[in-house]
Amino acid sequence: MVRRAVWEPIGVELRVIEHPLVAHKISILRDESTASATFRQLVEELVTLLAYEATREVRVEPVQVKTPITTTTGVGLTRPRPLVVPILRAGLGMLEGMMRLIPTAEVGFVGMVRDETTLQPFTYAERLPKDLSGRQCYVLDPMLATGGSLGGTVQFLVDRGADHITCICLIAAPEGVARMRELVDPIGVPCTLVCAALDDHLNEVGYIVPGLGDAGDRLYGLAQ
Numbered sequence: 147m148v149r150r151a152v153w154e155p156i157g158v159e160l161r162v163i164e165h166p167l168v169a170h171k172i173s174i175l176r177d178e179s180t181a182s183a184t185f186r187q188l189v190e191e192l193v194t195l196l197a198y199e200a201t202r203e204v205r206v207e208p209v210q211v212k213t214p215i216t217t218t219t220g221v222g223l224t225r226p227r228p229l230v231v232p233i234l235r236a237g238l239g240m241l242e243g244m245m246r247l248i249p250t251a252e253v254g255f256v257g258m259v260r261d262e263t264t265l266q267p268f269t270y271a272e273r274l275p276k277d278l279s280g281r282q283c284y285v286l287d288p289m290l291a292t293g294g295s296l297g298g299t300v301q302f303l304v305d306r307g308a309d310h311i312t313c314i315c316l317i318a319a320p321e322g323v324a325r326m327r328e329l330v331d332p333i334g335v336p337c338t339l340v341c342a343a344l345d346d347h348l349n350e351v352g353y354i355v356p357g358l359g360d361a362g363d364r365l366y367g368l369a370q
Contacts, residue, residue, distance in 0.1 A: 171185040200340040236362035240286040246349030258295040279307035288361035290318035293325030
């Protein structure tokens, strides 16, 4: 089941994937005793499940297929290929699960980090095509907390011509969803948010509650 919430008139759509396997994997990810290796594996599996819903509107075109019996009409992904954009560093943990579903997609990167004092994001790296006209883009970020990093990435993509953007998150906070609406509203491009859980709130230091902690640290350990 997919729980949908649509805000008008800007067309931002939130899809919360309600499925027993999704809920089960999220519960294990929340457990502080889950080891990094298990955490990484579960994130890959979970992203593949989320990607199934997130790619429901992926653009396809008719293609001719020769079977052992005859020739028939099938579908293939249109060109240019979809672009998958993980937000560094935690988004990298979601990349393999996404590429498992659409292995012919291309990959770009955006590096953002949050200032722990102001809670505002700033960009330290970016590797994207100069022209994204006609490209469908899928942004990967495990946690939608304050919404600044995700919103900034969407702005990058739109500035280069993207007109169809889907963001995939494991967990979202209501404050982050609201902030995304504020950031996407003036851009004028519809944006879909697909997540496995909509949590309760952000705490005083900007972490999602109940959440699962710092996704990057749990994926890769503390980088001092």
